[in-house]
Amino acid sequence: MHLIIAEKHIAAKRIANILAPKKLKQVRVSGVDTYEFGSEEDKKIFIGLSGHIVKLDFPKAYNNWQKVESKELIDAEIITASTQVKIVSALKKLGKQATQVTIATDYDREGELIGVEALEILKNVNSELKFDRVHYSAITPKEIEEAFSNSTKIDFNLADAGHSRQVIDLVWGASLTRYISLAAGRLGNMFLSVGRVQSPTLALIVEREKEREAFVPKPYWELSANLETAKGETFQVEHKTSRFWNKEEVDEILQKLGDLATVSSITTSTKTDKPPTPFNTTEFISAASSIGFTAANAMRIAESLYMNGFISYPRTDNTVYPESIDMRTQIEVFSKGPFKEYAKKLLEQKELKPTRGKKETTDHPPIYPASLAKKSELNEQEWKVYELVVRRFFATFAEPAQWQTIKARFDIDSEEFKANGARLVVPGWRWYYHYNAPEDRLLPELQEGDELKVLNKEVQAKETQPPGRYGQGRLIRIMEELGLGTKATRHEIISKLYSRAYIHGNPLQPTKTAYAVVEALEKFAPTISKHDMTSKLEVDMDRIAEGEIPEEEVLSESREMLELMFNDLEGNKEDITESLRAGLREDKIIGVCSKCKSNLMVMRSRKGSRFIGCEGYPDCNFALPLPRGGKVIVTDKICEDHDLYHITIINSGKRPWKLGCPQCNFEEWQKTQEEEKQKQGTDKDKERPKTINDISGIGKVTAEKLTDAGICSVDDLCTADAIELAKVTSIPVKKLKKWQSEID
Structure with missing residues (x-):
């Protein structure tokens, strides 16, 4: 029997359908769907995994955070544990019958490792198995048929590179996360995650936010005028000095400007807009x-x-x-x-x-x-x-686009103004790919020497703006440039930062918790917050994949790096604790109490429920409710009415809930509750039906059924046993109970 292993169930099914000469037979093995075709002597069975079906972990003895020192995890034993019991069981059962195995997982570092993980399970039950590998880049008939006609060997070096990443990320992440979380007193679901790629990425976001906070706006002024041609067409021109840094200078120019402008020059040219490169x-x-x-x-x-x-x-x-x-x-x-x-x-x-x-x-x-x-x-x-x-x-196959550009210059009382126009004359590739295309900027038909009427002049006061926050696309580009993560993991790192409540919004904005963690790392363990170390490890993992160095050499080096880092951490333990706890406290402040002017904070009751409470307690008992689940993110947006920060609730796998101002939210809830009470009161005040026929939903036929069952009045219906009455009349119990509740 020939066993073919794909990375996912859907891939296994598609590949089987492509290769099967006839209709597939679906067979369930240990609770897992497999697909087969062929005779008993030449049977082919396809099974899909669920990505990694095993995971790396530490023995249970290391799970107690309070008893096992974080540093002990650096050299701790690493074991393999099954994460997909049914799939592993199915593999073992099929492996005993198989003579040949083909690994058809995705062709990359992770895919190779996933295939090797499955192969090792099979070889444990059947050491005589023959095995090969197929590579494809699309699950189409042509690609799959070519792949299975040209099978190759498994690349164990590539799998080792994937395995080394798992080991390094586990050891670094677990040991540092445990250390920082214990130092901050943040355990359970509130632990502070630290990671080899995650932390340098978070540091980039925090650093950009610090640049924004440190930015000092500088005032400047822009001078423009609106002109009108002889045909009545109007358009705007800007002074050749884009920004005036001196208000007196722009005011002086404004005073001398008259009501007539002259076209001093017109320059027309063509700009070539090259088509984009293929998508990676x-x-x-x-x-x-x-x-x-x-x-x-x-x-x-x-x-x-x-x-x-x-x-x-x-x-x-x-x-x-x-x-x-x-x-x-x-x-x-x-x-x-x-x-x-x-x-x-x-x-x-x-x-x-x-x-x-x-x-x-x-x-x-x-x-x-x-x-x-x-x-x-x-x-x-x-x-x-x-x-x-x-x-x-x-x-990517299309012709370049062509733009006609116009640069016009104007004279208004010896002051030069400018206007630029652009028009797409040859759409080229932009006809195929219309996303984010610049719009035409059209100018009226102008000739050198034309005189135009100045309709008005305007001075706009502006300020320089801080550098923008990173969008996800921009951040992933920077991560690639710095060697942070891989093409397969960068988007996952960003998702993890969201789920850990380190960032919110898009563009990405760090929370105070992110500040606290990054600042503590930068001060006391700067290596983990910089990209240099993780970039080097990425290069080393590439060298493992190329067969240049053994996996053990890289793992040993990474552990040595981590040992040095822990020496720094342990030498500054008290300072780290103080730094983290001070920073984390800021992330709980919602605003100032309107009653006593103390801080309003996110707090927990003795029973564990969350609320916004006043630090002035017990003298001040002001409080606001919070939703039970999700992580509370305090944003930098402030309510104009209550001077409280808006909050967002993050629940894993769901869209962030922008709760807004907690005071406004509470008042809105109170208003809704009051309206509901009034509505219920109005409903009760409605006149009680006098006869059965007055009840909404009871017509002539239904009334006869009820009468035949001895229900002749509203009171009879109200006191009847709905279940027994349903048996006699065939009227649904739910409907009978609804009528009874309406009467009450």
Whole structure:
């Protein structure tokens, strides 16, 4: 028997359907669906995993945070534990019968490790197994058939690189998280997460926020005028000095300006707008972010589209299409359907020459549409992502766009003003890929020497702005540049920062908790907050994958780094505790109590429930309620009516709940409760029905049924046993009880 192992159930089913000459047979093994075809002598069975089916962990003896020192985890034994008991059981059962195994998981570091994890389980029950590996970049008939016709060997070095990442992240994350959480007194669900990639990434966000806070706005003034042509067309011009830093200077110029402007020069030119390069993971996330998708959501949807055969593998660094893909054939796929107009236009070209990015790898091609999807096959979000990929693919083959640009200069009483115009004259690639396209900036038809009427002059007072916060797409670009994480993990790191309540909003804004953790690390263990260390480990893991160095050498080096870091931490334990607790306290302050002017804080009662309470207790007992679940994020937005910070509640797997001002929220709740009471009172004041026929929902036929059952009056119905009455009349119990409640 030949066993084929895919990374997910849906992938196993699709691959089996592609390779099966006839209809598949679905067989349940240990509670797991498998798919098979072929005779008993040549049977092929396909099974899908659920990503990693085992995980690395420490023995149970290390689980007690209070008894086991954080530093002990550095050299602690690491064990493997099953996370998918049914799948492991199915593998063992099938492994005993199999003679050959083909690993068909995704081809990257994680996919190779996932395949090797499954292989080791199989070899433990059948050491005689033969095994091979297939590589593919899209789950389409052509790719899958070619992959299974050209199987190769498992890359154990690549799997070792993935395994080393797991070990390093476990040891660093667990030991540092435990140490910092204990120092801060934050245990249970409130623990403070620290990680090899997570912490330097968080430090980037905090550093940008500090730059914004330290920024001192500088005032400046802009001078503009509105002009009118002889034909009555109006437009705005700006003074050649974009920003005046001296108010007296701009006022002096304003005083001398008259009511007549002259066109002093007109310069027309053409600007070439080159088509974009193919999508790799970072470019895809950035583009998806610009149309409203979070990094995690974009990758989740891309993964689903890949598994269903609609796009190629979405985790890739490559920005150069390989020659192995027949581009004309791939575009011809879209000659029918919603993109046919674009496909046919591209196919008119004699030579299809795509753009090339700076990064070229051999594992996977750039992200491209692998097959034609119907809009009815996808939900709204999936279609938006799919269309983004299709249009980007088309754009890489298209001609450059051409813009006609106009630079006009004007003289108003010897002061030079300017206006620039641009018009798209050759759409080129922008016809295919319309996202974030700049709009035409049109100027009236002007000739040098034309005289124009000055309708008005305007001076605008402005201030320089602080650097903007990072959006998710921008942050992922920076992480890539600094070597933080991989194409497969960067979006997960950002999601983790959200779930840990370190950041909120988009663009990303750090909480006071994030400040406290980053500042403590930067002061007492700066290595963990900088990208240099984790970048070096990433390079070392790449070297493991290339077979240049053994995994154990990198693991040993990483433990030595961690030992040195703990020496710094333990030498400053009291200072770290004080620094963390002071910072964490700030993240609980909601505002000032209107009664006694003490701080209002997020607090917990003796029974564990949360509320906003006054530090002036017991002299002041002012309090506001909070939702039971979720993490409370105190934002920097302040209520104009109550001077309290707005709060947001974060629940894992759900959209953040922007609760707003807690006082406003409480008053709104009170108002709703009062309205509900009044409504109930009004309902009770309604006149009681006099006869059965007066009750809403009881017609002639139903009234006869009730009469036959001995229910002749409203009081009879009110006192009757609804269950027994239902048996006699065949009227649903629920309906009878509803009528009884309405009478009461």
